[in-house]
Amino acid sequence: xxxxxxxxxxxxxxxxxxxxxxxxxxxxxxxxxxxxxxxxxxxxxxxxxxxxxxxxxxxxxxxxxxxxxxxxxxxxxxxxxxxxxxxxxxxxxxxxxxxxxxxxxxxxxxxxxxxxxxxxxxxxxxxxxxxxxxxxxxx
Numbered sequence: 001x002x003x004x005x006x007x008x009x010x011x012x013x014x015x016x017x018x019x020x021x022x023x024x025x026x027x028x029x030x031x032x033x034x035x036x037x038x039x040x041x042x043x044x045x046x047x048x049x050x051x052x053x054x055x056x057x058x059x060x061x062x063x064x065x066x067x068x069x070x071x072x073x074x075x076x077x078x079x080x081x082x083x084x085x086x087x088x089x090x091x092x093x094x095x096x097x098x099x100x101x102x103x104x105x106x107x108x109x110x111x112x113x114x115x116x117x118x119x120x121x122x123x124x125x126x127x128x129x130x131x132x133x134x135x136x137x138x139x
Contacts, residue, residue, distance in 0.1 A: 044111035047080060051106025052115045055082035059102040060119060062086075067098065067121055073105075080108030089118065096120045 054077060062069040063086060073083025084104045091099040098121040105114045 044109040045113060047078070047108045048106040048111040048113040049115075051077060051080045051082045051108060052104045052113045053106070055084040055104035055106065056102050056115055056117050059084045059086050059104065059117075063100060063102075063119065063121060074107075078108075080106060082106045091120065096122060098122045 055073070055075070058072070058075075059069070062072075069086060071083070071085035073085075074081040075083070082104060084102065086100045086102050089099050089101045091097060100119050100121060102117040102119060103114065104117070105112065
């Protein structure tokens with residue numbers, strides 16, 4: 001059995017195949033574009049986190065030098081910026097007297113990350129006097 005196409009049938013089939021190919025190419029390029037954007041946003045998110053971390057570390061350093069430091073920002077660094085605030089908070093039990101809450105945010109591109117750190121500015125409490133220690137049976 002022979003299959004014959006006239007010119008109009010061949011034109012219709014060729015047009016249909018080209019339209020199908022165009023749809024496939026458009027779909028694949030859209031997927032690639034979304035993937036590239038997701039990768040870029042993931043990288044920017046990580047950079048924003050590191051900027052926020054840098055701000056928290058700066059706050060620790062500044063509070064170590066000056067307990068009245070309250071914050072800074074926005075500070076431009078590595079293509080993005082960070083903002084840091086430090087506020088007095090109630091200390092947890094255990095003999096601590098001077099505590100701060102550090103809020104640090106990092107931004108780069110469309111990405112934004114925030115971290116919160118609680119720190120104590122006084123050292124750990126001194127151990128009890130040796131004369132007050134109760135000794136166990138093994139001592």
